[in-house]
Every structure is written in C-alpha cells, then in structure tokens.
Amino acid sequence: GAVVSQHPSWVICKSGTSVKIECRSLDFQATTMFWYRQFPKQSLMLMATSNEGSKATYEQGVEKDKFLINHASLTLSTLTVTSAHPEDSSFYICSARAHLSTDTQYFGPGTRLTVL
C-alpha cells in the first residue's frame, strides 16, 4: 500500500514552454502533498506544500507564478512549470501524507525535467 505515482517520469521541452507534472496517490487519500526539487548529487529542497482544496504554501525563494500547483482532489496534485528555462532543469519529486497518518510521507518516483 501507500503508492505514489508521478507522470511523466521524464520530459524534455523547449525553453519558453510549460510542463505539467502529475502526482497521484494510488491507494490512499492524501490531504497534503509536497513538491521537492533535487539538483544532481544534492539533497531535496522543499518547494511547496499543497493541501487539497486550498492554495499551496510556497517556500521562501520559490516563485508561485513560475511553479503553479493545483491540488484538486485527495489523490491528485499537479505542478506546472511555466515558461520553462534551462535553469529549471532538475529532478522534481512529490510526496503525499496519508489522511490518517501524520508522520510518514510516501514519495513518488520523480520526474526528470530537461529544458533545452
């Protein structure tokens, strides 16, 4: 149980285009989902916290107009990278906190974004 999926697993896009990444909790309801960014050989940096039905809370330094987050249901959150630039190339990972569990986050497999 507690499986989180991400789609796509990798994407290559041209500079200036927008890319949408989906994060789904497959077998549980997730009231809270988190989006992280990971640069090569570095740790995960929290970008934003997404609660179902409300606006996401962004970490300091993360542009909310650049990284649009929508958490429309208890099993789906999306991250849209708008007007992507090469510096947005990174590994994006989502996680979900189960409704009845307060401590453990279940992570998706990640999405590798490459902006040309």
Next chain:
Amino acid sequence: SQQGEEDPQALSIQEGENATMNCSYKTSINNLQWYRQNSGRGLVHLILIRSNEREKHSGRLRVTLDTSKKSSSLLITASRAADTASYFCATSAGSYQLTFGKGTKLSVIP
C-alpha cells in the same frame, strides 16, 4: 534551509560489512526519518524514530537518536550490493514538513 547534515558524504564498503551513517540537526524535532534513494529514483521510507525514542530496529537496520546531541545514526548490518544507494535523514518539527540532510552515498562492493 537544510537542517540535517549527514556524514560521511560517501562511504564504500565490502559486501557483508556493516555501514554506519550519521546525521546531525540543529533544532528541536518531533521525529527523524531515514530514506533511501537509488540513483535517479524516488525515495523509499526506511524507518521513523520519534523524539522520545532512543533506538529502533527494522530488519538489518538499526537507528539511534540522541536528542541531547541532536544526532542520529543509521546502521546497516551485513550489507549487500543491493544496499548501494544514497541515504538521507529528514527531520520533522511538527508541521509535517520534512527537512532533508545532504545525504550519504553508500557503495557496497560485491
């Protein structure tokens, strides 16, 4: 900002040996968790230890927590080649958000 600091940054051992990784943090926590990440993949939750616990076991994993020193250790006994991965500690201070350390890259040589 990152709170956890793992050491060593990289560790290379022979199969069958034990691997010990350490994590230090700066502020008070509710719990500390260890995750594993295979190259280019997502994170797998290994074990959670609460602030009122001192030691926890799960299979070949043993985690200790010393809140007075703000440090934790992860011990993997009888390592296997499949244990090769990066290991991260992550702390939670009550908001359900996790703050990750920089990670230890473990290589187990067959």
